[in-house]
Amino acid sequence: MFDSDDLEEIRAGREEWHEEEVEPVVERFGERKETFTTDTGGQDVDRLYTPDDVDDLDYREDIGYPGEPPYTRGVYSTGYRGRLWTMRQYAGFSTPEDTNERYHYLMDQGQTGLSMAFDLPTQMGYDSDASMAAGEIGKAGVAIDSLDDMETVFDGIPLDEVSTSMTINAPASVLLAMYIAVGDQQGVDREELRGTIQNDILKEYIARNTYIYPPEQSMRIITDIFEFCASETPKFNTISISGYHIREAGSTAAQELAFTLGDGIEYVETAIEAGLDVDEFAPQLSFFFNGHNNIFEEVAKFRAARRMWHDIIDERFDADDPKSKQLKFHTQTAGSMLTAQQIENNVVRVAYQALAAVLGGTQSLHTNGKDEALALPTEQSVRTALRTQQILAHESGAADTIDPLAGSYYVESLTDEVEEEAYEILEEVDERGGMREAIEQQWVQRQIQDTAFDRQREIEEKERIIVGVNEFEVDEDPEMDVEEVTPEDQQRQIDSLESVREERDDEAVEDTLEALREAARGEENLMPYIIEAVKVYATVGEICNVLRDEFGEYQPGSAV
Secondary structure, three states: OOOHHHHHHHHHHHHHHHHHHHHHHHHHHOOOOOOOEOOOOOOEOOOOOOHHHHOOOOHHHHHOOOOOOOOOOOOOOOHHHHOOOEEOOEEOOEOHHHHHHHHHHHHHOOOOOEEEOEOHHHHOOOOOOOHHHOOOOOOOOEOOOOHHHHHHHOOOOOOOOOEEEEOOOOOHHHHHHHHHHHHHHHOOOHHHOEEEEOOOOHHHHHHHOOOOOOHHHHHHHHHHHHHHHHHHOOOEEOEEEEOHHHHHOOOOHHHHHHHHHHHHHHHHHHHHHOOOOHHHHHHHEEEEEEEOOOHHHHHHHHHHHHHHHHHHHHHHOOOOOHHHHOOOEEEEEOHHHOOOOOOOHHHHHHHHHHHHHHHOOOOEEEOOOOOOOOOEOOHHHHHHHHHHHHHHHHOOOOOOOOOOOOOOHHHHHHHHHHHHHHHHHHHHHHHOOOHHHHHHOOHHHHHHHHHHHHHHHHHHOOOOOOEOOOEOOOOOOOOOOOEOOOHHHHHHHHHHHHHHHHHOOHHHHHHHHHHHHHHHHOOOOOHHHHHHHHHOOOOHHHHHHHHHHHHOOOOOOOOO
């Protein structure tokens, strides 16, 4: 970018500026902090960046053009000038009827994609009348027990006109089967179904713990989904490899990036070992990242992620299809950064986090409601969160040019630094035998826990300021409406489940469950059997219990 004479002159000028201008001022007045770092402390931030900090960059090799390898500047040649990101507000609570009402409300407000939240019993493969579900029905998301519930959720919503993201992991095959069944009922060609299932079980063992089966059997189910969807639903993303929850658990940006791509490597290797060609399934892989507070660090993380995934798929797996090498991702603003104190501040936090995601080139975005540190978001707070995206898209100018921070000495240098640190972490993962082995050794979990501990200590000692929490505090109790799931709502869901069981063909249910059991004992793809089971209204719990019987349940500390 600059020849050696230019760089020598720049270095000399920088040293002269430092000696003559900076040192006297620092000596007299000091600086706010002794050391400046990025948000998670992963990278030191210099006082000034110049061309000398990016002298090793090759524009064509390292940055390039949008839509061209290595995709640092984005996977689409026209960026948001051709099409804005999908505004996909995460929603789902209480009963299917309540969730259907919220979806229609969001679509009327201009949302362009649906994002489905499930309650904890559904995420763990339990029906609403199971003892393990008591007190949790509909609280963290919508309760889905059978196809009847999925039909209610999507009543009046044509599946050929929307894309739907489902945050579901261990029972992902069952919920995907229900979505396909609703599409079949609506007469939608399976090839036209669009959306994403999270389906990322490895990060469950790392961060969230909503797992059911041991990893080997879980990976079999995931590979079956890859194979089935490649031929049946080619527009549906079969997995959303999630760094979001890794970051929520306390990781740095570089750890989020490394562990997420490490999980991706593990999924690709498992699918190839099962006999799939990388170009058969890799174009349907997608990613899910956290949108955190430090705008520049987040932009650098997103840019580095695209470049790294391109190189990994190209060099490690020798893929031929350019789409296999394109990292596409959804972003959600950081739930862990929302505060119960002075909740209005959360609107500002979310706006900056959303800006970082857009400047970094996300394909899809969810913005959190300001009240989510207290309860499920109300319609008003959801509308404000959606309006944040719409203002960003139509009023800020951030979407008018592609990768607008490219060429910034700081951002390019930071992109390289985040990438370098992430690769160093991946090298250690490889030395430990890959992500599954590193998880079994609890090494990944310890890395995140250590970072989270350091962050909390910094907050408590006021080395890290959280506005309204440990500085700029006010003595007030938040006054606001909160969304609540009542015992009556929960009983209504149980009653609905009982009605489904009374009206369905029990013999047909038993036949399909037995067929699924036999398939699980063999090597056949499980997806066709699960679809047949949900179509006769077998429940989530009944299907998952068959697989529990055959595969067992994962116990923490057992072999991964």
